[in-house]
Amino acid sequence: xxxxxxxxxxxxxxxxxxxxxxxxxxxxxxxxxxxxxxxxxxxxxxxxxxxxxxxxxxxxxxxxxxxxxxxxxxxxxxxxxxxxxxxxxxxxxxxxxxxxxxxxxxxxxxxxxxxxxxxxxxxxxxxx
Numbered sequence: 001x002x003x004x005x006x007x008x009x010x011x012x013x014x015x016x017x018x019x020x021x022x023x024x025x026x027x028x029x030x031x032x033x034x035x036x037x038x039x040x041x042x043x044x045x046x047x048x049x050x051x052x053x054x055x056x057x058x059x060x061x062x063x064x065x066x067x068x069x070x071x072x073x074x075x076x077x078x079x080x081x082x083x084x085x086x087x088x089x090x091x092x093x094x095x096x097x098x099x100x101x102x103x104x105x106x107x108x109x110x111x112x113x114x115x116x117x118x119x120x121x122x123x124x125x126x127x128x
Contacts (some may be wrong), residue, residue: 038123040075041067045118050085058092065096065121074104074125081118083111093120 003018036051041064049057068075080091093107106125 061092063097069101
């Protein structure tokens with residue numbers, strides 16, 4: 001899946017060049033979870049980039065939408081953030097999805113809890 005790899009690389013490079021807060025690594029309290037993940041991609045959203053509605057973040061979110069639309073199986077995009085940020089995040093993701101995408105997409109919002117990072121996950125739809 002060369003296209004997905006190049007989009008993932010573009011997202012990683014964009015975050016590295018964005019000049020935003022550094023991406024946080026997984027906390028040590030999560031080490032007892034299985035290492036395998038069904039996620040196609042998952043990335044955390046730096047709070048300062050989200051608060052500033054950083055144009056580079058908007059571009060990355062659109063690329064995430066394009067990556068989800070490029071999948072061959074039904075795909076779920078899970079956005080974890082505060083409720084007031086969902087309209088911006090969802091709109092930025094949908095901008096990257098072509099109007100004639102062939103895969104069934106589901107966009108789900110999960111309100112972030114205390115000390116839970118803001119993130120976007122793209123994964124195959126369960127049971128789909």
